[in-house]
Amino acid sequence: MPKQIHLNAFHMNSPGHSWAGLWAHPRDQSSAHNTPGYWTHLAKTAERGKLDAIFLADVIGVYDVYGGTPDAALKAAAQAPTLDPFPVVPLMAGVTEHIGFGVTATVSYEQPYLLARRFSTLDHLTGGRVAWNIVTGLLDSGARGAGQTGLAEHDSRYAAAEEFLDVTYKLWEGSWADDALVQDKAARLYTKPDRVRRVQHQGERYQLDALHLVHPSPQRTPFLFQAGSSTAGRDFAARHAEAVFVNGPTPELVAETVRDIRRRAVAHGRDAYDIKVFLGATLIVAPTDAEAQERHRSYAEYIDAEGTLALISGWSGIDLSRYGLDEKIQATESNAMRSLTDTLRRLGPEKAWTIRDLTRFGPEGTRGAFLIGSPATVADGLLHWVEATDVDGFNLVRLVMPESLEAIVDLLVPELQNRGVFKTDYADGPLRQKLSGSPRLSDRHPGARFRF
Template identity: 45%
Template sequence: MRIRLNGLRQSTVGHTAIGLWRHPDSQAHRYRDLSYWVETAQILERGKFDALFVADALGPLDVYQGSVDAALRDGIQTPTDDPLLPISAMAAATRNLGFSVTVSSTYELPYAFARKMTTLDHLTGGRIGWNIVTSALDSAARNLGLTRQMAHDDRYAMAEEFMEVVYKLWEGSWADDAVVRSASRGVFVEPSRVRPIAHSGTYYDVPGIALSEPGVLRTPVLYQAGTSRVGRAFAGRHAEGVFLSAYLPSMARTLVDGVRAEAVAAGRDPSSVKFFAIATVIVGETDAEAQAKLADYQRYASVEGALARWSALMHIDLSALDLDKPLEYVDTDGIRGMVELFTTLDPSRTWTPRAIAEFVGVGGGGPVIVGSPATVADELERWAEESGVDGFNIADPVPPVTFRDFVELAVPELQRRGLTRTEYEGTTLRESFYGAGETRVRDDHPAAAYRFR
């Protein structure tokens, strides 16, 4: 077994751990500084991580109390910066670490977006990935030209055509030998080896050629995180990596099996799709030291901030509920779903809004694994075996302390057991997935159908 590792961050103060920016060791407020991102990338590369995954959101969290106030107080996804812009600097400061960035297909134009990603393909030397999202926040829609969010399935229909357009631009517009750079002939690009994509569809019309010459990867490594029926089908067709949020291995296993089945239905080798589950790891020299760290971090977790985040995730204003009243007495579809999730985790507990907020305060989105290097390695190995995931998105609740602890304490134990790499394979992000020499999408991937022939 090999466990793959990504670091998980967002260009903001509060992401998976809410309120921990107040911890005296936290450098989360430095998200605006290039040195913060460079330091992060160098830490992860020392740990031989596959990539840094930078999440993003295009709208503020404004469901809780019908206002952005709670989100602003705890810095939850607002303020936030553009995740694309620090990547060039991080790539210049590293040699092997990949970078996966979240960008919404709903609010980008495929022609311009294809150029952005090809530029990063060039500047990173083939170490760029794209986490494809369609964006669920009404606040994003209202601020980006729509009166309200598009219907869920309509966003995915639009995303399907978006993918067709960018595949044509990345794979089909320029031949491998289009750039000849012949000074004697006075020809830099051979015009006969470049062709317009002539796309005319429901959502997009793109008649011309791609603006950029192909990068190392051509198509960036593609990730996706949707777990709805439509999202799983989309991932089965397009994703090379799938990000999961699950609290139990059995929950993750259901998602893994579902997407692999969709990949088979799409004519792909299901082993081509790699799965990464979110995990927060608090590691110390001993179990007792790690537990003391967790207790210290928990003192800074914000109940109101966690409720504001979950209100946005569920599209339900949890401020209307009694924080200490069991949720089973509230009869709405969203609350029922919340109750089912947490009672699956621990049916012996009485789940109130406050109990849930406290539970997710340090590690919202996945398990919190606490202990010595041996304990952490045991649990990550158990999780991978039982869930079928290929690796983990390791969160950083007290940046950069928790990343540094993981790299300095947990990674050597994982390497000693042969569970994580000791050297990088190849130089590109796709080679981290599939091995040295595999830089292009595989032949059974839909992008391959658009290759210049």
């Protein structure tokens, strides 16, 4: 039986996401992201296509590395303004039954006690369809906004995340027994006090002495995504993640990343395939190759070069305004998203990108799969990436909304289903059950040791 591909719709509560400037396209409706109808239409469309989840990116801070100012990001709506992703999840859950919702939350600016309650609440309200994309932060502006003097050192952020996860596992898995909640009206007994435990944690960064505020949700611990591809990020993912979001400009580099993550998972006592790997993918689909190429040209007219460079400068921590258009970018040590500078290093000086490369609406700018064509052409491309890299699926980058998603749902999904590589209906159960076969954390997962 051919390997089944997983697909997530990759979105953000902002008028601009991965490609700055597309909000200005005449057919784009992303400026309505602050309205309920935008999100309910997105959710119903994605569920109609049997997508696994809507993956909501988020960033704390503004992109002010480029030229030392946020002006380029603000002009181009490059992830600015950015609204909170959490409140839109119940809107989408209310009009769907199966699709999952991956929400990004930054451990550097949260407290475990409160974040655990927020995710447990969402897991209840969605019927067990919520996932947490664990990130540690990448913008110095966000750290300053959160009251810190600046962004903490890269690897120390992951060390803090390790302890943060231990505290949330204790709350989600260990505070309430499965039979603690009885809701017995005749006996006037809502909860058995002896089946609820106080969580005590005295760590280097976090201290806690409390009961979890929420009774067990369908998944208890939300399904866990992680999006870091640096060395520290990969090791963190191999230990904690149930799904990893990766990028890479070539199948060879992506395959190397996937092998390393699976190898590290085994080293942490897990199975190599306990982790689903999702590759970022920009797809432009139309009924014919010629129509898809025309759509690509139409989109490309609206890509904002400075806004794009503002995003990449923020991700990499490198002020790209200092380079000439045809100057090759040098890999340098960064305290931001090291996966991009690591990619530059792995490409080597001969294949290094120029600034002009990064501003093009093409494979260099996306840092992942970039496919244009008819349903058959794009399906061929996706299957090539799967075979060459061993990824399990794709995070589908938002382009012109809702047109680009509707093309994927109405044209590409049927093609994949006809080839037997994409589901024709959802499995039963919560999100974790759909993706891994079990509603609860695997016994091999480090969170399992905290069970009541």
